[in-house]
Amino acid sequence: MTHTRTTSTRTTGTCTLGEMMIGAIARTIEDGTLAFHGYGSPLVQLALHVAKRTHAPNLVLVAGATYAVDPTPPFLSPTSNDWVMDRGAALSLDIEELFDLAAAGRMGRMFLSGLQIDRWGGCNVTSLGRDKLAMKLPGGGGGCNLSCDVDRVTLWTTGHGSAPDASGRRRHRLVEACDFVTSLGHRGVDGRDRRALGHRGRGPQWIVTDLGVFDFDAEGHARLCAVHPDVSIDDVRANTGFELRLADTVAQVPPPDRDTLALIRRLDPLNVHEHEIQARDRDRRFDA
């Protein structure tokens, strides 16, 4: 832990990093909107179910892969296109209708991630290497289209913190520029301001990470606005590949309350979401 963060890591407390992140993602979800999670994203799936059962009862929750509307899965399955995930739903959409909702401006929030996230909130899940393919990534699913069409986007990553290699260099998750722009942030690949492109969506609004939370300034640049209780601003700076911008005040990410913690554990009895957390972060604990 100390190789990543300069502050000491608490291993007492009852709340895990995954639960901190689920709480933080849930707080980005408004009531009375239609929100959609993709696949391979249990933290986001849980955040949506938490939001709907706490502060956002009128949320229209559309599940990724099954396109079930307002499902109540008995547990989280390890893969997303599983009948577990559409139990309790009165209906499911087909793929055309799901993406049409976004294209027509009806989708209020979506969640995207990347192996690279640039300072404008663009993400890369397609490939590493600019001139020559160095690493093929899985691809973005519908993220490219949705990053343009959905009103608001919450980005998240569990790989912000990275250990330096033998020469002291870190392979950053948050980078100056993506090798390939799979999903659009506030700048296009040619540097054009997103607003000039005439998309429905207004772009990324938050980045929730294993180190803290960013919002975006008026220019559309990511700006650190909160850190987890065991993380310092210098930790974030050391783990960020672009020049760190700070909000006027940098708060501490609040933990979810005890009822929310109990809810998360009830929703995910197999602890599927822990697969998303880096091994080195699985023993971090916070007071709830």
Next chain:
Amino acid sequence: MSARQAIDGGAGRVETRADKRLGLDDLAAMVADGDVVAVGGGLSSREPMAILRAMLRRGVRDLRVVGSAHGIDVDLLCGAGAVSASSESYVGFEQDFGIAPNYRRACEEGAVRVDDSCCYTVVQQLRAAVQGLPFMPMRSARGTGFPGLHPEYKTMICPYTGEELLLVPALVPDVAILHAQYGDAHGNLRIEGPPVLDRLFAKASRRVVASVEQIVPTERLVELGGVTIPYFYVTAVAEVPMGAHPTACYPFYGYDRPHTADYYAAARGGRERFAADYLAPFVHGCADHAAYRRRIGGEETDRRLASWSTGTEAWMSLYREAVDA
């Protein structure tokens, strides 16, 4: 092939034969080297795995795969050297196991041309084919890396609103390969649960080959809730129980996670290990699907994967086992 020919080929076809029933190997033989292939299902559900294995036993090569969210299906085709280009939107094992090892290796070695797409882009391209149109417009994808990867995308200024739109050309797969829960002799298909792109694939493609868990009388299909894909799109159908294994085909069986973990470990071990530990025992070493079913554990495996329906605890226990991959 010109765009015009491609569109006529997709939209002009009507399959009227009264009896479309054939064997699994007959279906596999309808996929030719070099075909643009649309594989049905998605992620860990309803992948037409038995047809894919039969294709690999025949030594099919040079496929271009198109689609949305895929996993072991496309990874297996890549691991067997059958793919030369991928226009999938996603190929992976989600957070459960991670990156698709064979797909990644084939792309990085240059055996598979990286031609990635995105779900709604594919939807719009298939819709153009279904409607017999040369292209469909959309707003999204402008500003991302995809137009740079796809010079066939064009932009236009909308004559009504003056806004810039992206045009994506009709996509007509040579063959759609599907697995459904139910079908009838005529080729009507009933899909339960998420249809993913299967309906669009069936309407847009030149040929449609489908395996089903059960072939039932047409009246039974209606009783079960109706037809998802009408017979006149479907070229041939075969009854292949456990035809989606190791992906799920509810309500018959859930996702075989331990088998997938073994697959993943073999794939991650490199090309030779994958050939020895997976392709040999489960693909080339099985003369037919019956042999495959015996190899994966026969009735005991059938019972284990069917046990999901007995209750939440049983369903969870399918995923509780520790797997190391």
